[in-house]
Amino acid sequence: MFKPAVPALALLLSGAVLAAPVELKVSLKVGDQPLVLGQTYQNPAGNAYSVNLLRFYLSNVALVRRDGTEVKAGGLTLAEFKPGGPTQEVTVLKMEVPTGDYAGIRFSVGVPRELNHLDAAKQSAPLGVGSGMYWSWNAGYIFYRFEGRYMRANTPTPFLLHLGGDAAMQNVNLADLESYSTPIPVSEGGGTVQVNLDVSKVFSAGVGGEPYDLSVAKYTQVHGGPVALQAYTNLQGAWSLDTRTQASTQPSISGTVTVPAGMPLEKVVVWLCPAKDAMCLEPPLKALRLSGSGRSAGYSFTDLPPGRYAVWAFYDKDGDGVYKHGSDTMMVPYFKGSPMTMPMGNHTMLQPTLVMPPAQGINLELK
Known part of the structure; x- marks a missing residue:
């Protein structure tokens, strides 16, 4: 009382x-x-x-x-x-x-x-x-x-x-x-x-x-x-x-990455990172490699605590899953807003998409 x-x-x-x-x-x-x-x-x-x-x-x-x-x-x-x-x-x-x-x-x-x-x-x-x-x-x-x-x-x-x-x-x-x-x-x-x-x-x-x-x-x-x-x-x-008592209705962050013609989807890695001011902090919280045919593939990250995240995608030229210089190909993300890219000299990284899921949109009961 x-x-x-x-x-x-x-x-x-x-x-x-x-x-x-x-x-x-x-x-x-x-x-x-x-x-x-x-x-x-x-x-x-x-x-x-x-x-x-x-x-x-x-x-x-x-x-x-x-x-x-x-x-x-x-x-x-x-x-x-x-x-x-x-x-x-x-x-x-x-x-x-x-x-x-x-x-x-x-x-x-x-x-x-x-x-x-x-x-x-x-x-x-x-x-x-x-x-x-x-x-x-x-x-x-x-x-x-x-x-x-x-x-x-x-x-x-x-x-x-x-x-x-x-x-x-x-x-x-x-x-x-x-x-x-x-x-x-x-x-x-x-x-x-x-x-x-x-x-x-x-x-x-x-x-x-x-x-x-x-x-x-x-x-x-x-x-x-x-x-x-x-x-x-x-x-x-x-x-x-206490974050666990908030309701869960959407326990994931998901979206679609579209790559240029000729780029194999399996060469693209998507990271989900804890973020501050749209910066992706290494190491990533979760990572996945795209797959499928065509130029677009979806991604989904589940079982997330509430927080502030950045979604990054990059062309993994040597296949080791680690982001580094080496690609000058533009990729277009689509997630809750307009597509953006950030050219950086001899490579391109996806402009981090800042994602701030509300607590009721995250499954906080999962441990």
Whole structure:
């Protein structure tokens, strides 16, 4: 569930830019498996533990465009996971953003400083005292409230981790501006951003490899100090953008290459490469050799993660499948646009065709 303190988005739109609804959903994980509240797991220190409550504040939420600029969502949200409630794909924030293809999301876990030191008794949800996220003995809010039980001498024993304080504000960046491997498409009908929080990473070893051992008193009741800093560092890397939950309707990139008269199709190799700024980065992600008769042949690359790709074709004169100088013959690609070629001295390479498949057009369930 989520409890917004103020409207989820205050966004000014101008001109013909369309706004579309977007939901931010959170799933709790233990490794790559869904967290089940109350179920027993084992941490690296050998403690058998279960989780029965997790709450945290989210603020400064922004979708990130491919050029690095942000579309900000205002407001503050308290995400809450407790027994009897869901832990997977839980909507924690609703917003409206311009339609388009985004490169990721950024957000903070915690309460901004200007709100963190208000009188909780005078605030409404989610900052009121009823939130269960306020330290009566210490000014400020609890940013993460993580509680459960572990087995100590066969006896279920409570443990808790409460992180807070201005210095514990955690900035999470899940935007890939290099390869655009995790696109977030927002159509007129809206979109969904799904993120994972791997709670098991809380228990990762600290500096020097000291285990996060719940049987040691300093790890059982944590409100601050070195253990809180260790947990803060561990949680920084516990977030990920979930791409597998996006729907799949077109798990391939395909097209047609037309070669000049007299060029055998089997001499042409097509590459699919991870791309940035239309450049094909070696080695190719996938490669295939054309076949058939005539002057045209199709290509298809399947089982692809979402991302930014370039499609290259070249005349493989010596048959080794490696692109290099050696052909001055023009070839014409046809893929989602006008044909283009790029003559380069004594050879010709296909002008890279930049392909940015939306997440819903890629089969993300295949592993």
